[in-house]
Amino acid sequence: MADEEKPKRPMTVGEAGRLGGEKVASERGSEFFSAIGKKGGDTVARKRGHEFYEEIGRKGGQRVKAERGSEFYSTIGHKGGQKVKQLIEQAKKNQ
Numbered sequence: 001m002a003d004e005e006k007p008k009r010p011m012t013v014g015e016a017g018r019l020g021g022e023k024v025a026s027e028r029g030s031e032f033f034s035a036i037g038k039k040g041g042d043t044v045a046r047k048r049g050h051e052f053y054e055e056i057g058r059k060g061g062q063r064v065k066a067e068r069g070s071e072f073y074s075t076i077g078h079k080g081g082q083k084v085k086q087l088i089e090q091a092k093k094n095q
Helices: 013-028 030-048 049-068 071-094
Strands: none
Touching: 013 030, 030 049, 030 071
8 A cells, every 4th residue: 555644743842832833923913922022021020120131141141151252252242343333434424
């Protein structure tokens, strides 16, 4: 029998989440995700306060430094500075 069906494997949690997210996005639009994200962020800020964000930012910075080295920050800082310089020059030309 060449037309035998393969046994179906169970859907992973990741696959189910992706499919569910796609369905919600098609039904409600991207504004829905923006609104619920803001609600969640506001709730975290209210419950945990400013110090929480300082702590997770510090931990994230330490992790990046450990993985990529301190030179990484120098490189991205230089790139950002060059972009700002370019935007300032462009704004001056447009005046």
